[in-house]
Amino acid sequence: MKTSILAAAAVIAATAAMPAAAQNATGTVTVNGSVADRCQFTLPNDVINAGELSLQGSGSTAGKLDPSKLDGQTRTLQGWCNGTAATMSVEAQRLVNTTFTTTPPAGFDRVVNYTATATANSANATDTSVTDGAGTAVPVGLFTGDVKVTLSGSSSPTSGLLVAGDYSGQVLVTLTPSVTPAP
Numbered sequence: 001m002k003t004s005i006l007a008a009a010a011v012i013a014a015t016a017a018m019p020a021a022a023q024n025a026t027g028t029v030t031v032n033g034s035v036a037d038r039c040q041f042t043l044p045n046d047v048i049n050a051g052e053l054s055l056q057g058s059g060s061t062a063g064k065l066d067p068s069k070l071d072g073q074t075r076t077l078q079g080w081c082n083g084t085a086a087t088m089s090v091e092a093q094r095l096v097n098t099t100f101t102t103t104p105p106a107g108f109d110r111v112v113n114y115t116a117t118a119t120a121n122s123a124n125a126t127d128t129s130v131t132d133g134a135g136t137a138v139p140v141g142l143f144t145g146d147v148k149v150t151l152s153g154s155s156s157p158t159s160g161l162l163v164a165g166d167y168s169g170q171v172l173v174t175l176t177p178s179v180t181p182a183p
Contacts, residue, residue: 037083039175041147046075048151053095053112054162063161070114070154077173079120080144085178087137088147092116092171094129099165109156110163116171120147128153129169137176147173 050069055061097110104110113129121143127135149171156162 035082037081037086037177039079039081039083039086039177041077041079041175043076043078046077046149048073048075053167064159065109065112065154065156065162067154070112070151072150072152074148074150077147077149078145079147079175081140081175081177082142083178084141086140086142087176087178088118088120088123088125088140089134089137089174089176090116090118090125090127090149090171091134091174092127092129093169095167095169097163097165098168100163104160104163107158107160108163109158109160110165112154112156112162112167112169114154114169115152117150117152118147118171118173119150120145120175125173134172134174137174140175147175149173 048070050073053065053069054063055066092114095112095114100110115126115128117124117126119125121140123138123140125135125138151171
């Protein structure tokens with residue numbers, strides 16, 4: 001028993017002589033942030049100068065719309081969207097004679113219609129100027145780069161002679177981020 005007491009005393013003495021083990025403590029700082037869904041054009045404008053819109057010459061089509069002046073015309077805008085649910089829509093607005101503003105007599109037209117197609121991120125949005133308003137929006141998701149706009153299918157309402165004057169129209173391409181409801 002004396003030996004047991006001495007052995008226990010030796011263990012206690014050895015334990016007391018050892019330094020105490022250090023205790024680690026960890027605190028936490030949480031860092032939060034967010035990025036809003038958005039789309040932006042970095043090259044938002046370009047121009048198609050189609051020049052003389054009517055056919056030249058003296059045949060039966062002279063003075064009527066020359067579709068080659070518009071069909072196949074392409075311009076490239078540049079933009080991006082950072083949200084996975086972003087969409088793109090196109091609104092083709094007819095070319096209208098801005099100097100002759102009254103209703104033309106029979107056999108004449110003062111309007112040129114066409115179809116516009118915008119391509120971005122392998123998605124095509126299309127609209128015709130025959131009806132007002134934008135065409136159906138298509139998903140483009142996350143993308144950055146070219147938005148190629150191409151015209152096709154140009155025509156005048158009655159295939160009549162075009163009234164002399166200046167014609168103006170435009171294609172509106174709209175990139176829309178996904179809409180996240182407020183919490």
